[in-house]
Amino acid sequence: MGAIQKTDDLYRGNSYKDGMIVVPTAQFLSIWRVIGIIAILALAFIPISIILGVNYDYTLIVVALGGTLLGILSGVLGSFAVLRRQSLLGDALSHAALPGVCVAFLLFGRDIGALLIGAGISSLLGVQFIRTLTHTTRIKGDTAMGIILTTWFALGIALLAYIQAQSNASQAGLEKFIFGQAAAIRIGDVVMVAIVGAVCLVILGIFWKELKLITFDLEFAQANGYPVRFLDAILSLLVVMAVVLGLQLAGVILMVGLLIAPGVAARQWTHNMGQMLTLAGIFGGFAGGAGAVMSALDKNLPTGALIIVVATAIVLLSVCFAPERGLIWSWRKHRQDAKYFAKTQPERGA
């Protein structure tokens, strides 16, 4: 029996020490250490940028703080979209926000609170349409998303053109919602992001195990009588919050990148959901902060684009270098195995 199991394990590439399976508890702990090192490396951006001559005046500190907070929030909440395989839904959500921004502008003018509420309502409406389409017709999920995403975005672009055609100087800056503009972030925005973000994370903490359960196995949760509709609504609302707040920074077109990339990168480093979300927060914060600072140095650089470039670089590095899942690790492991199994014969049991 033991011999059978051992051969069975050898084929799955387990590590052995003195003939025993190495139980991965130690590894589990050391991942937290890796996460700590990554966090310190991310923070090292500040002294390095100062050495390189970046002058952190009041405006830049506000921008950097705003970018970091938004990045953390998007990274953590976006991980749920990654795990539920709903990355495209994040894209639909952010595109669907644009008409809401425009309508809110037409009704209330340049009030940031109104614009964000408009964005949120419009996003939720878009997602509700996608749900209704997939549930009541035979249109598939991705098709429904494609239809709603483009329709809402088209509507937004048309409204934007209409607003710009009116000779009113105050409409300047609405385009920033398309590609994002970190330089426009004010201290009031940062305070709002901090408060809303904290509320979102507290809600996440309160429903942590239930949200994890519905993300992993919705059917099981439903069969056990969990209020899955309520939990699903909470999760959607959290993601919508992250998207709406992030719009100013990353813009409707690129927002999905800030939502998805940190989670994808973090997934490469760990097999634990708590660790994954922590790491996604660190990656998101770094991408948001670094991207915002770089774009604020030159007003012509669109923030969204820079953030996504940083975030994608993190994904690339993670896919290459992460232990166990990374390409380099797999390649090394493959070579080690080739050597080990060339020398070693399996035990013949019974």
Add this chain to the structure above:
Amino acid sequence: MTTWALEIEDLTVAYHSKPAVWDVDMTIPEGVVAAIIGPNGAGKSTLLKAALGLIPKTAGHIQFYGKPYAQARAWIGYVPQRGSVDWDFPTTALDVVRMGLYGKLGWLKRVGKGETALAMNALAQVGMADFAHRQIRQLSGGQQQRTFLARALVQDARIYFMDEPFAAVDAVTERAIVTILQALREQGKTVVVVHHDLQTVTDYFDWVTLLNVQLIANGKTADVFTPDNLRLAYGGKLAILTDAQIEGV
């Protein structure tokens, strides 16, 4: 008098006016291991899912130990089909089993040492103790199935529903699952299994429900699992199983 663990009355489930399950009346007594069998497309999984409220029923009544689903929820344990989740999810076998305890734990409470001990115990029962800390992607199909079974075991339910637990598992896992089913029966629990393999029906199950959209037969294995009933359920499709083989099993 028999206590019915499951009573289904006039159950119909239809998609786009095509019935998948049509006017089914069936009962399963307490303390048996029961199989729901029938050909592909007979509505076996649909019946199970409708009973558990996972898909809306078109018509009918369902009771568990004489109570409707809403009041009986805490008594029900469920083992979904293995293919229904993403096995690349960042979690371990132990953690999946602990998920079975979230319901009892209630809102706002965190998983503690007690829950972990219960989960480890359940994993040991299905022969998976050594794999507790393994990421679920790195488990074999049979081990994944046993993890799901352990998650249902920690729920300590009165009636268990299992959707094709024997699908694509090896002999070791099949044996492990059967042992668990028998242990559950000895504890007076009821187990309802959606099953495919006709060869093992008489060995594993006390009670059989034969289904082909409509109910063909429902009762003790010896009474229901007959060549005539099987022919009714499977029709001409049962070419692989001759009368002699059916009588042989």
